[in-house]
Amino acid sequence: MDWLTTVDHKKLGILYLWFTLFFFAVGGILAILVRTQLAVGENTFLANDAYNQIFTMHASAMLFLFIIPIWAGFGNYFVPLQIGALDMAFPRINALSFWMLPPAGLLMFAGFLVDGGAAAGGWTAYSPLSRQAGMGMDLWIMAVLLLGMSSTIGAANFLVTMFRMRAPGMTMFRMPIFTWTMLVTALLQLLATPVLAAALAMLFIDRNYGGAFFDPNGGGNVVLWQNVFWFYSHPAVYIMILPGMGIISEILPVFSRKPLFGYKAFVFATMGIGALGFSVWAHHMFTTGAVLLPFFGIMTFMIGVPTGVKIFNWLGTLWGGSISFKAPMLFALGFVSMFLIGGLNGTFSAAVPVDFALHDTYFVVAHIHYVLFGGSVFAVFAGMYYWFPKIWGRKLDERLGQLHFVFMFIGFNLAFFPMHLLGLDGMPRRIATYANESGWEPLNILSTVGAYIIAIGMIPFIINLVLAFRRPPDQPNDPWEGNTLEWATTSPPPVHNFDSIPPVKSERPLFDARQENTNMENH
Amino acid sequence: MTAGTTTHQKESMSNGMLGFILFLASEVMFFGGLFAAYFIARADSPSWPPTELLSAQQIADGVKLELEVVLTAISTGILILSSVTVQWAVFQIQRGNQKGLLWGLFISIVLGAIFLVMQMYDYTQLHFRADDTVFGTTFYTLTGFHGAHVLGGVIIMTLILGRSLAGHFTAEHHEAVEAASMYWHFVDIVWIALFATLYLIPA
Secondary structure (H helix, E strand, C coil): CHHHHCCCHHHHHHHHHHHHHHHHHHHHHHHHHHHHHHCCCCCCCCCHHHHHHHHHHHHHHHHHHHHHHHHHHHHHHHHHHHCCCCCCCCHHHHHHHHHCHHHHHHHHHHHHHCCCCECCCCCCCCCCHHHHCCHHHHHHHHHHHHHHHHHHHHHHHHHHHHHHCCCCCCCHHHCCHHHHHHHHHHHHHHHHHHHHHHHHHHHHHHHHCCCCCCCHHHCCCHHHHHHHHHHHHHHHHHHHHHHHHHHHHHHHHHHHCCCCCCHHHHHHHHHHHHHHHHHCHHHHCHHHCCCCHHHHHHHHHHHHHHHHHHHHHHHHHHCCCCCCCCHHHHHHHHHHHHHHHHHHHHHHHHCHHHHHHHCCEHHHHHHHHHHHHHHHHHHHHHHHHHHHHHHHCCCCCHHHHHHHHHHHHHHHHHHHHHHHHHHHCCCECCCCCCCHHHCCHHHHHHHHHHHHHHHHHHHHHHHHHHHHHHCCCCCCCCCCCCCCHHHHCCCCCCCCCCCCCCCCCCCCHHHHHHHHHHHHHHC | CCCCCCCCCCCCCCHHHHHHHHHHHHHHHHHHHHHHHHHHHHHHCCCCCCHHHCCHHHHHCCCCCCCCHHHHHHHHHHHHHHHHHHHHHHHHHHCCCHHHHHHHHHHHHHHHHHHHHHHHHHHHHCCCCCCCHHHHHHHHHHHHHHHHHHHHHHHHHHHHHHHHHCCCCCCCCCHHHHHHHHHHHHHHHHHHHHHHHHHHCCC
């Protein structure tokens, strides 16, 4: 009962985490169904209609119900702690943000129960497919609208919290990197999500009230959907990755025993990605012939610059560090390497002529999974292993964590690297099956095996969770020798977060405190 | 908590007000998306209103893609006037004049309601519907969402009026009044942009 009425940012953060992990599991099961269907050519495991619904719901669950809200979950728990605040600025609005999610999840998945099934037009819901689809599409629209409202008001809440609730000494340029990435993410959410709401409203009107927004017969424009949708959804891919970058930028310094290399450069690079993120949406639409190719191509290449800066931040942090390969660090290093591949293959398709060849092939699927799975999901687990002792006062087992990582890393590359080759060979995405003569079967089998290995890799993680919760909480304030304020309080923290806050004189207040202690002992 | 520079500058604005302004920014983006749709539809169309898109059936049914400018110009004036009166209400409470606040709010609510009634009447007089080409779709979507915001503003001001009657506001404490007035100004500005775009820009 306490959990239903709570306005404590920590409890809401935990609710977010469980909710999103549940949908990670659901989306994962759907992914396994997709990979099973695609394992061999001319497979009849899933009917075409079912396949379309399942791949659509896989992406929708993973993006809207897992990755975007899980950052809100980590953010809820750790932003107030990291800036030394007692809670979010608006605790009740915070609770509202969370409680919009369960009805949205139910609405979206209720599509499977209605006539015509769930949404089946892909998570991008392109018109005219989405105009013609059955009622599941309407449920999908309402669900995404709800989720959008949740993240818009959540974003305003995060921004006010960061602008107004910082502890004495915690200047903007002393805020932990994770908090900074949440700040830029919140700005993107605040300004981009309402445009998606407008797009969804138009689609709903087209579908239900005879509107002609996307209907050329009535003077509408099919490409308009793509413009408004990607005006949100391109910034949204940064919404999905920036907090992950923030998490690993917390972890790499702690497990290298060094400060983050180029703190300010990292902050400015994050802002740069956020700003440029609004000027590249049409690179998803090169082949429509309706967008200014050179402009969007160049802007997309430019995003590689701040992203490259970050890669150097991370490498510079590792350089000469005293690195310990604990589970959080393994996942963080996995992020850096996989995200690098995802960044590079993304830059390939920024080149317009290359994109014309690769558009809507499995190369794009490979790219999105290298950034969102190899990137974001690895960051989620990095954050889980890193912050688990703080949230629940228990440490996850190191050996099981390493096993989890090995399965994920091997399975991930096995599942998604072949997709590059399939894409180059012309295998289109979003098809239920392919001809035996296509020669795509061996690589698809490999990819499916990889997907199964990822799924098996979740077993040690679940065992790890169960074992951890069976142990009594025993963790000290700061088990990793961290840098940021969340480690200054007990694990788990009291309701009021801090009994006392150490003075904040740099972006590493806990490091400063440890130094001071050693100095005093030496005297 | 000793040393270190303080990050809490003298705060000119409460957290609630800051959050409210951020919310308004998201509203701007929402209407921005709708306006973009309108401009794209209009740019795509060889003529505006796109009468050539009407089918013989629609013409036989009496569909005419024409807007009622005079009535709407009057209601625009009424909405602008309500912005003035709500600002007057804010000025009154800043001086501690609770009675002025009540009257200012009351008049603004009445003017907002008149605007809504006129919009409803306008809808009944028009010879096209939302499904009559993208002209009808954009017109009803944009004015409809705006109308919903006017209704929201009227409700907010009514709540504020209730709190004013209960004596909640003084010269020092009246932030909710300021926020409500800002929302109302926002709704008003959107309407001026809408009126200019939908009614005044020549084809």
